Amino acid sequence: MTQNGWGQQWPQQPQNWQAEFALPHDLRGPFIREFTPQGGYRHLHSQVASVLYYRNGGHSVVTVRGAEHHNKPLMGKPTSVCWIARGQHQVSFQLELPTSGDRSRFKAGADVNWEVRDFHLAAEKRVVDVERMLRPPLESRLRGVSRRYGLDSAQQVDEAIQDELASGRWNDFGADLGLVTQVFIRIDLGQAAADHHAQMVAVEKSTEVQQAMDTAQKARVMANMEDAQKLISAGEATQYAHLLAQDPSRAQDILAELQRQARAQRQGALDYLTNLINQGVVQRHQIDDQVRALIEFSRTASSTVFQNGVPPAPTALPAPPVPPHPPLPPAAPSDAPPIPPPAAPADAAEETDTPQDDTGVGGRA
Known part of the structure; x- marks a missing residue:
């Protein structure tokens, strides 16, 4: 100012x-x-x-x-x-460059030798702090090199950066600020080796901890297996009682669920009976016995109404009932004499013996 x-x-x-x-x-x-x-x-x-x-x-x-x-x-x-x-000056600072996949960071030191080439441009840009103005583009260029290597390749990334700096592509670095620069980068190989070793130790410990957790989880599952089998075989009533004992505060929810299931079973039994009546499987005069069977079905919810299964639905209306026939006489034995025909009544004989003439007046022959 x-x-x-x-x-x-x-x-x-x-x-x-x-x-x-x-x-x-x-x-x-x-x-x-x-x-x-x-x-x-x-x-x-x-x-x-x-x-x-x-x-x-x-x-x-x-x-x-x-x-x-x-x-x-x-x-x-x-x-x-x-x-x-005027003259040549130097600014030094620390950098952290990402490794392959951004899994870790290389620690590096940077030394930048700088000298003003264009005094008017440096005044126009007001270059008060070289580090603050050159750090972002410097890190941007170096990240493209360091991301090719893992933390165990610190020496390789250092050599790659030195080759990049010597390639001639950095000759204009800082020229937009009126400066001519010379950049030196050194990767801290000792720190990189220490970080890599610490990373390997952390991975090993993490693996051991995970294995111990898996083993403990497996032991817990096996210890609870017998109790779980008993609970399943005991039926729904015992299971709900177990939930209620674990958390008495859920009593209202558990009782509401039991009531809902009871209503659903009763409604299912009623629908089932209605379907049987509509299909003609159950006659109306048989409802009393079937109702008792369905009530038993809705209470146990584990057995069927019919032992041989529900009969298939008829494809046509059932035939009307046929009146019963009188019993036939027993058959006569083959060696018995023939039974004479029954005698005709007297009136019938008279009518038979009296011939009728054409005039319709009967008389004797």
Whole structure:
């Protein structure tokens, strides 16, 4: 930001103070400061370059070796001055690069040697912190290399990164900030080996714990097997009683379920009887006995009404009942004399002996 107060004091500073100016050893970025000069500006420091901005949009880059002017007005004075560090500097920081499948991380150290190539661009970009601006693109490039290897291949990933840095594809790294850089990456092989060993130990312990849990679960199942078989063979009543004993607070739900099942069984028995009557399997005069059988069926819910199964439904209406015939006389034996025919009544004989003439008047012959 512009420091007007500092700029006003700048021309009046003693000459010996000017000679004592020095850049810090741990400089994080080339952008030192910006101020507004009062009157003309004279560049005196060799460790920085001055970027002068003019009202018309032009600028000048001034170092102890000379000045470069771009659209500078003839008699114009600078409205703002930015100091940009000269010389080569270094910034160091730590990185964590993912392994194959992002299962773990390689720990790495990064050293970036940087120097300003374009002072005007560095002032425009306001490069105050090289690490903050270069870390994201640096990690992005290195992740593509480290993800090819597992944690047990730390040496291989280190060699692959060195080959990548020496390939020439990193020559423009930082150029968009006005910098020329040289990047050094070192993978912490000792830490990678320790992490890999710890990972293997953790996997082994996890496997042992899982095996112990499986064994205990199997033992619990076998221990409960006999009780479970007894509970199943005891029937529904014992099972509901067992649930009620385990959790008495569920009594209301269990009783409601038992009542629902009883209603369903009664309704099923009634539907079953109705179906038999509709199909003609059960006659109405037989309902009393069948009702008793169905009541027994609904109570036990384990036996059928008919021992031989339900007869198939008739395909036509049943035939009407046939009246019973009188019994036939017993057959006569073969050696018995023939039975004479019964005698005719007297009136019948008379009617037989009296012939009738054509006139219809009977008379004797």
